[in-house]
Amino acid sequence: MLREPPVTDTSTETGGRWSLPQGFRDPRDAPVVDDVLELVGGTPLVRVNRLAPDAPGTIYVKLDQFNIGGSSKDRIGVNIVRSAIAAGELAEGQRIVDFGAGNTAIGYALAGLATGHPVTIVANATLSPEKANLLRFLGADIVPGRNDVPTDHPENWEAIAARYEREDPSNWWARQASTAYNPSSHEESTGPEIWEQTAGGVSHWIAAVATGGTVSGTGRYLRSRRPDLQIIATDWTEKVDKSNLRAYFERRDGWQELERDFPENIDLDLIDRIETRSKAEVIDYGWHVARTEGLVLGPTSILSLLVAVELAKEVDPGSVIVSFSADSGRDYVTREYNPDWLRANGFSEIADKYVPAP
Ligand SMILES: Cc1ncc(COP(=O)(O)O)c(C=O)c1O
Incomplete structure (x- = not known):
């Protein structure tokens, strides 16, 4: 079903200029x-x-x-940020805030760097050290939150993200759990x-x-x-x-x-x-x-x-x-x-x- 890459290029178009190690992808x-x-x-x-x-x-x-x-969440992080900017929902200089297990935050961080928006992620204890270190490396802030308590609990990660947006208009909550820009x-x-x-x-x-x-x-x-x-x-x-x-x-x-x-x-x-x-x-x-x-x-x-x-x-x-x-x-x-x-x-x-x- 998938195209098999040629081991040796025999095309006249390229003049047979390379010989690939077995299974390597076509240049x-x-x-x-x-x-x-x-x-x-x-x-x-x-x-x-x-x-x-x-x-x-x-x-x-x-x-x-x-x-x-490094994850599928680049797709949504990038699309949410770009779509929100295009729709006028995310204004210049605003901070992107969301809760999650780390992958979307990496997508937000990359999109934020490209578009000039800082990022804060509310993460729970399952955030892997590898992802936490990468997020810090990319300049994102990590705030501790919990997903083992209901949303009306002040330490709930969603409640914290909502509070960030409510209490400071320079924060914009990206809402990956409900925004249509995620499934789209x-x-x-x-x-x-x-x-x-x-x-x-x-x-x-x-x-x-x-x-x-x-x-x-x-x-x-x-x-x-x-x-x-x-x-x-x-x-x-x-x-x-x-x-x-x-x-x-x-x-x-x-x-x-x-x-x-x-x-x-x-x-x-x-x-x-x-x-x-x-x-x-x-x-x-x-x-x-x-x-x-x-x-x-x-x-x-x-x-x-x-x-x-x-x-x-x-x-x-x-x-x-x-x-x-x-x-x-x-x-x-x-x-x-x-x-x-x-x-x-x-x-x-x-x-x-x-x-x-x-
Ligand atoms: C490692 C991992 N697996 C699966 C998922 C589930 O993807 P989705 O949020 O699109 O349901 C996520 C997203 O949070 C994830 O980070």
């Missing part, structure tokens, strides 16, 4: 751009070869860590990329949800091209139940009265299934995937890949499953992919399995 595919922000989007798909070798379905992973800031980034870029890369063959789209922008925006585009496309959202078991996402999705008795503790950008009418897995299962699989496929993926990417591998065994032959990778496992080598962290955080069995104590 003519290497981009030259005028600005850092042009290195957002156009990320590769890689086929999964060894995790489910005899399955009828084929799995590809969309590697969005290839964006310049994916509807206008990630979706068309996957459609083109699979030559319209994609049959299943799987992505983890936080704000829901990725699964919804990409899903909306792909569904518009292929009405029978299956859209599967993945998330942590504990989080989905706590936020009432599953109760809403399944329209369980009394769902209208429940507190809706999940973002507006999760489009429940679009999603066919919500699959959840535990943290321990996913971390373990992350180590397995790295050592089996050589694919180094962040935990949410592994969560989706785990679901994709199970699905690949059930689907009709010819099915093409695209599983989304939001960021790289490199951002987690001091946490989930570190035996010391695992042992200190209740995951000793995983540490012992992959890095046996001497």
Whole structure:
């Protein structure tokens, strides 16, 4: 399905001027751009070869860590900032404020540097040291917040972002959880990329949800091209139940009265299934995937890949499953992919399995 790069260039057009090491990409595919922000989007798909070798379905992973800031959130950070400037919502000199796990903040930081806006991110304790250091390196401020308390709690990360905007008009809250510029980034870029890369063959789209922008925006585009496309959202078991996402999705008795503790950008009418897995299962699989496929993926990417591998065994032959990778496992080598962290955080069995104590 994907174009194989030539090992040796034999074209008369280039005069056969190079001989590529096996599997290396054609030099003519290497981009030259005028600005850092042009290195957002156009990320590769890689086929999964060894995790489910005899399955009828084929799995590809969309590697969005290839964006310049290292995650899918470059797409939304850049698009939110540019769109808000164009619409007159973000005025010159205003500070961009939002809450999140760090990836969007890196996108905001890059867009902010290009457009002259400083950035403050309200982050909780799960912000990885790699991302925190990168944000500081890029000049962003990090304010501690919590997502384990309700939004009316003063330490809640969303409440803090809202307070920043309310109390100081020089702050502008970017609202990644509800702004339409988030899913539209994916509807206008990630979706068309996957459609083109699979030559319209994609049959299943799987992505983890936080704000829901990725699964919804990409899903909306792909569904518009292929009405029978299956859209599967993945998330942590504990989080989905706590936020009432599953109760809403399944329209369980009394769902209208429940507190809706999940973002507006999760489009429940679009999603066919919500699959959840535990943290321990996913971390373990992350180590397995790295050592089996050589694919180094962040935990949410592994969560989706785990679901994709199970699905690949059930689907009709010819099915093409695209599983989304939001960021790289490199951002987690001091946490989930570190035996010391695992042992200190209740995951000793995983540490012992992959890095046996001497
Ligand atoms: C690592 C990672 N995975 C998955 C997601 C989910 O993406 P979305 O917010 O589009 O649902 C995010 C976004 O917050 C993320 O940072």
